[in-house]
Amino acid sequence: MRVRWGSFIPHLILSAFSLAILLPLVWIVRVSLTDKLTAYKIPPEIGHVGIENYIEIFSAYPFERWFLNSLFVALASTAISLPLATAMAYAFARFNTGGIFLRLGVLASQMLPPIILVLPLFTLFFTTGLMQTHLGLILAHLTISLPFLAWMLVSFFEGDSASLEEAARIDGATRWQAFILIAVPVAAPGILAAGLLGFILSWNEFLFALVLSGADTQTLPVGLASMETHAGVEIAPLAAATVLSLLPVFVLLPFLRKYLIKGLSLGALK
């Protein structure tokens, strides 16, 4: 059989990329199922396989608290930022609110290194009593996700959606009804995708959580980092905790892919 180089070479390159992404994950899963000694052996050994590490992270570390804190902060910050970002993006797209300067200003806030925001936030939260609270961390995460999501959503309200709203206004809808009943449902795939990205953004956030959270409000990334103790890195439980912390993202991934494809709005206009 003739080898079809045309499709073979791209597959080879893509396989290499996939391996580069997958191997660390496979490695972490392997380490999470073994003990510290086996984990470090080169060449790698299978050795003892068990779920002791998964048990240990719940008994020796407050893993469930980290997890719940992360879940709460990520859900809450997304729930607050998504409607605000949607309204903001709509205002940018439909009314050109603030002109190009406000749009660029929002983008510019994304270009600041987060560390620049941490100190003022620390002082602010310290004086207002928001330090080490969930609310403080949620507000801090809003400073990241709100501009990002708003910027991302602007394009979903530009183009088609404007003429659909005009049709709705002629049909008897007020501006608000046209926004809620037409613009938002039509942009729903984009809004959902933005929401999922906002969730992941908050879920993975480390710097703000490190500085602004306390023992009771620590999130997963901070918790995982704390497993690196003066006695060395607890590599095996750390791997187990990492595997569990990846789960929500894996659960969300299929939805993200589905909604990023803007299939829903096809066929509205000619």
Add this chain to the structure above:
Amino acid sequence: MAGIDLKNVTKIYGNAVVAVDDVSLEIKDGEFMIFLGPSGCGKSTTLRMIGGLESISKGDLLIDGRRMNDVDPAQRDIAIVFQNYALYPHMTVAGNLGFGLKLRGVDRGEIDRRIRAISEMLDIGPLLERKPAQLSGGQRQRVALGRALVREPKAFLLDEPLSNLDAKLRAAMRTELIKLHQKVGTTIIHVTHDQIEAMTMGQRICIMKDGRIVQVGAPLDVYRNPVNTFVAGFLASPPMNLVPGRLDGQIGLDAVTGLAALPIPEALRPGYASHAEKSVTVGLRPEDFHLLPLAGRSAPVSVTAVAIELLGPEVILVAELGGTGGPEIQARMPRDFLARPGETLTLHYDLTQIHLFDPATGNVLVRPRIA
């Protein structure tokens, strides 16, 4: 049902671009009015101002005698069928049809009854549960029309709704719309740049150019009595031939174009007398060239054939008027007509159908109207 009255309506974008310039027009209750013009002539902007989607910079808009300038589009009770249909993609066909009624608080049973009636009328009954993405172009067009009809509005504004359809479907929908107007009798304003639609569908045509109204009148009246070279060259296909010429002779008053001379009929002479010995633009309709003389009202003109276009029902002859080197004209010939390029032919022009225009302004030289 409503009459629509535009009084010195102007639309200025920013502070410089005048899209619609001092337009005054009275559209009668139940009239089928056509806005015709090239792209960018302001016809769609005028339509959008009537619908309330564009603000009016100057002037007044009256619907049923009531000033509507500042009334929200939702309160005007007017329906627009958009060029791109603008069907709500997340709703079914039934949802699209019922949306406006639901907003107006019409009760469920009545909504269902009206949707059924409209879908029967437009033959979209089997499509009610589909989403717009699952419809063909023609079906979407009918749903968009149905969405306008189901509300029983005071007037329909159609913004080039046929322009996305293929030729066959377009012809069918043209007839459908005419029948529809006869049936419901509601005021319709139909915006188009297609002069076949304009000629066949409307009771009156309003021809626009550069934001201004150029001529308003019944289709045949506008066709027979164009007010300037723009209208003459825009309406009908192929359009009127416009050739440079001169009004010659004190008594005979011939319109001379190059080598060809066309004697002006007795009845038209008084109107043109003041223009004698001046240059004019001579307008000759392609369909007024004939192969045989017409009793008492035609004059022979010699032409040199350049090319022929076989259209099936007819043949378009492209020829040089007055012989080789003359201005190029198009003439509509019977379907079995044949001519070789370079061949010299004698055609007979219907002299009652001569139009003369001032070459400087493009305006028609006033003459007795031909009914």
